[in-house]
Amino acid sequence: MIVTQDLCKTFPGRGGHGSAVEAVKNVNLQVKQGEIFGFLGPNGAGKTTTMRMLTTLLPPSGGSAHIVGHNLARESKYIRQEIGYVSQKGGCYELATGYENLVLQGRLYGLSRAAAVHKADELVQSFHMEEYCHRKVKTYSGGQRRHVDLGMGVMHNPKLLFLDEPTTGLDPTSRTNFWDEIKKLRERGITVFLTTHYLEEADSLCDTICIMDHGTVAAQGTALELKRHVAGDVLSIGMSPDAFAQAKALLETRPDVRDIQTTADALKLYVDAGEHALPEILPLLVQAKITVTTLEMARPSLDEVFLKTTGRSLQNEDGKEAAQ
16 A cells, blocks of 8 residues: 655755755655554654655655555655545634534545535444534534544545544543544555554554654564564563572573573563463473472563664653553
8 A cells, every 4th residue: 555665855954054854764664455554653753744745745855655556756646536634633624513524525525415425424423423523623522523533534435544643632531432443444444554652552553563763764563573573572480599590501592582581589581482482491490390480471562662773762752641
């Protein structure tokens, strides 16, 4: 659905003076059909600039991109027919009702009046907007507005939907409900490309995650792949400290053990895949007559991945609660 090669954007210095700003630097992406693709990073990372280029709202300074099979440089008209876009601020007209906004959006995309009304009725029911859709948007809560924004983004049945920070400002319950709606879009066959700075959102929602920082792609993969790339899985094996030396000598030669650390009463093993390593490691300890008192397996968080790849934590970035 999206393929980019060395996509970049440079802004000139203010007033034509000063150094140019490289907002996006040589970004290479591949977004598969039917997936939820997440751009994860703090404010100012280049996420929105990249999205604005992909949605034809901002011309690239260099590189190339194909969106839904169309060349970004030469076929922007056809791209706009195939995609939907929901910005951070949304696009609702506040003095109209949510229902009127939906119908207007459909008409702007060339639907007949009857087709626009039919589609609006379908979305009102699908997104559970019956209670408030005929009130003026200015009376809506943040969650209600975002549902109308989402409905407007899919009014014309796009193949690809762009969502820029879709849940910013929503309370935890509204955010979780909104995630459910996004997952339903994927079930309908719509590919979703979203930006976010919420770690939990990326972890729970996205099939593929791209970590963006200072205009570049720092890492890309599934949540599990990114976590394992950083530190694998962590096995915490409780035992007597007297057995530490024997256990370390037994296990440190295993090719799947990346590192071994000790705590007051446990050995911490960093392994490639805990579910495969654990059934092999335990029999070795039993055979060596090392008594195991506790056993835990954990995986690193996305914030640890972000810290490893960028050198800083995304949690509470810019004073916002961003994670678990």
